[in-house]
Amino acid sequence: MKPFITYTGIVAPLDRANVDTDAIIPKQFLKSIKKTGFGPHLFDEWRYLDHGEPGMDITQRKKNPEFVLNQPRFEKATILIARENFGCGSSREHAPWAIEDYGFRAILAPSFADIFFSNCFKNGILPIVLPTETIDDLFKAINKQEGYSLTIDLENQFVILPSDNKINFQVDAFRKHCLVNGLDDIGLTMQHSETIKAFEKNYYQKNSWLL
DSSP states (O other): OOOOSEEEEEEEEEOOSSOBHHHHSOGGGTTOOSSSSOGGGTTHHHHBSSOOOTTOOGGGSOBOTTSGGGSGGGTTOOEEEEOSSBTBSSOOTHHHHHHHHHTOOEEEESOBOHHHHHHHHHTTOEEEEOOHHHHHHHHHHHHHSTTOEEEEETTTTEEEOTTSOEEEOOOOHHHHHHHHTTOOHHHHHHTTHHHHHHHHHHHHHHTGGGO
């Protein structure tokens, strides 16, 4: 998992509340358990004018010109801003997989669905909860300025505006540690690899009949 320390990126405004995981990655794309390959189908039903299915040639599909991610000014966005209750619905982990695979590193919103919020941290995405008024101000600023970007300083827990003003945010200390050090669940386990090996060696010595 990529470490997240300080990150700067263009912001895309998804001005919708209650964005559920089926909208983030529709159910027909859940056949794979690999973490890659879902980015082209992020928000599939909103990004394209036809119905998407696995294996379709993305280059031959007609994009919805009104959807925010299809607008030229947001094509290179890597930070997403949304409304309340982002990631609601079913608990599919494919949703953060698709978001990360597309290229987003952080999501700012007034609130998130609990399971989605947790899954983001496990997949290298930083979900930041900010007051509704702050999110409103960011939407207005993004609409006024093309190429609007933010810097996120996770170590010091600041969102830094183009004006250099800083917005403080809260994050769980353990989740912060994992993101800063690029540790997912497997990475955390592997930190104890020597202890695990020693336990296995001792266990099989005492229970040699298992070999």
